[in-house]
Amino acid sequence: MSGLIKTNPAGFVHTPTFKIAIPEVIALRVYGQIPVSEIKFTRRNIYDHYGYRCCYCGEKFQTSDLNLEHIIPVSRGGQSTWNNVVTSCIPCNIEKGDRLPQEAGMKLLIKPTRPRWKGAQSLVLPTFLKIKTSWQKFIDNAYWNSEIEE
Numbered sequence: 001m002s003g004l005i006k007t008n009p010a011g012f013v014h015t016p017t018f019k020i021a022i023p024e025v026i027a028l029r030v031y032g033q034i035p036v037s038e039i040k041f042t043r044r045n046i047y048d049h050y051g052y053r054c055c056y057c058g059e060k061f062q063t064s065d066l067n068l069e070h071i072i073p074v075s076r077g078g079q080s081t082w083n084n085v086v087t088s089c090i091p092c093n094i095e096k097g098d099r100l101p102q103e104a105g106m107k108l109l110i111k112p113t114r115p116r117w118k119g120a121q122s123l124v125l126p127t128f129l130k131i132k133t134s135w136q137k138f139i140d141n142a143y144w145n146s147e148i149e150e
């Protein structure tokens with residue numbers, strides 16, 4: 001065994017009878033399930049998801065000028081879920097009040113959607129972390145081959 005590789009940049013693990021070259025990269029070629037990371041339903045994530053726009057008039061606002069708006073009002077059984085909560089400016093929020101959009105004669109310019117975790121793309125490496133050249137092609141692969149939204 002030890003006769004196969006004489007030098008290895010990452011070093012060796014020694015056992016009483018032989019040594020194993022430490023790999024710099026371990027590629028996982030087959031896996032049963034990719035862990036799904038749910039985007040948490042938080043005020044910050046909701047504002048981010050809708051790009052700080054009012055979903056009724058489509059205008060962009062400061063955080064302080066936006067509200068979370070239940071499309072089906074809570075008083076009518078509306079739930080706090082990605083499908084029922086959008087961002088709205090204060091004037092649109094007041095105009096809609098405790099009504100359904102159709103009752104208020106209002107239309108959602110931006111439809112409610114559930115954000116999707118963007119896979120490896122959403123992983124931002126800290127700048128101080130030097131990427132070993134042997135890792136680079138795997139990182140490039142992840143960048144180019146991970147699913148992106150339209």
Ligand SMILES: [Zn+2]
Binds near residue numbers: 057058059089093
């Ligand atoms: Zn608005």
